[in-house]
Amino acid sequence: MAGVRDLTVELGGTTALAGISVEVPPGEVTALVGGDGAGKTTLLRAMLGRVAASRGTVDVPPAARIGYEPSTSGVWPTLTVQENVEFVGAAYGMSDGAVRSRADELLTTAGIADARTRLGRDLSGGMRQKLGFCLAMQHSPDLLLLDEPSTGVDPVSRIELWRLVTAAAQGGAAVLMTTTYLDEAERAATVVALQDGEVLAAGDPATVVDAVPGTVSVSDSPPGDGRTWRRGRTFHTWTPADGEVPGRAVTPDLEDSLVALTLARTEETR
Template sequence: MYGARDLTVELGGATALSDVSVAVPSGEVTAVVGGDGAGKTTLLRALLGRVAAVRGTVDVPPAPRIGHEPFTSGVWPTLTVRENVEFVGSAYGMSAAGIRTRAADLLATAGLDDVRDRLGRDLSGGMRQKLGFCLAMLHTPDLLLLDEPSTGVDPVSRVELWRLITQAARSGAAVLMTTTYLDEAERAATVVALQDGQVLATGRPTDVVGTVPGTVSVGDDPPGGHDRTWRRGRSFHTWTPDGATAPGRPVTPDLEDTLIALTLARQEETR
């Protein structure tokens, strides 16, 4: 199984990842979630061999068997969609005929058929991310690393993108994607929550939800004097540690509540 074990990475003297272990099984989507600066991109870069590990190991297939979509989509802005595909295909040693067949298939699925001759820079944000995904998937890699493929993408394109990602996993690839959208992460087989370079929680989304200590409760008004309350829609959610009285009515937290509660619990511990 691909992944990383006890990975510690330092960037510019600061610890960017600390003892991070992630398993990326084939045929499944593993989602890495976490706020800005949590270490999501660093984890991907470590798996790609772009940053050196101070400790720990990474287990990945050889470079030609990895597909990678960077945060910036990795699309060449002054090449057309077709030329982007041709370049990446030949860089991975694919035959011209192989590139044509595979590209026709992928671009049709991604809905990019009609824009084959459009320049990368003229694509909409969603289209560019979908093309970036197609480029990463072109050579049918064994491990697919996607860095926030859906950030800045409109809801409809996000749905299409997610369909492409699950298809890639179904066809046997091990997919590791980072995301800031927790509804997306909820659909992954496994969620890895990162916080300040450490693993906050990991497991099936439903299992992660079960790891919350204390109580999450919901009320229509902010319970005064609480610094453990956050707003969702019109209601106020509060996390209360074990042994204290929770305001409002207790609920089963979803992934978003879970991650906030876990972060608060971690802060409580280190306080």
């Protein structure tokens, strides 16, 4: 199975990943969540062999069996959609016929088949990300690494993109995608939350929610103890196991859980 074990990566003197283990099972989507600088992209780059591991092992299929979409989408701006597809197909050693039929299938599913003659740079953000996904999927890889494929994409395109990702997993690929949208991560089979290069929580979304210590509660006005965050019009508060809970206790969703886990972790290390 693809993944990393006890992986430590040091970048310019700082520890970007501190001995983490992540498994990416085939046929499933694994979502990698975490704040900025948590180490999400570094993990993908380590799996791609772009940064060296100081310790631990990286287990991935050969380069020809990996598909990767960088956060910049990886689309060549001065090539048309069709030329992008042709170049990537050729680079992965696909025959012209295979490139054509695969591109038809993917571009149609992604809803960008009509844009074949448009230049990469003229595509909207959402279309470019979808094309980036098609390029990564082009050669039907065994391991699909997607770096924030949905960032900056409108809600409708996000739904379509997610449909593509799910379809890829159903086709047998092991999918590892980073995201900052937790509603999206909630749909993944496994969520891995990173913070400061360490795994904060991992498992299916329900397991991650169960792992939250203490209580999450909702109130209409801020209780004001520094463990409160705002969501919409309400205030959510995390209280450690022995504390007094302000407002109404709720079962946290993934977003609440991750905030609560982060707070718990911060208090623990303090």
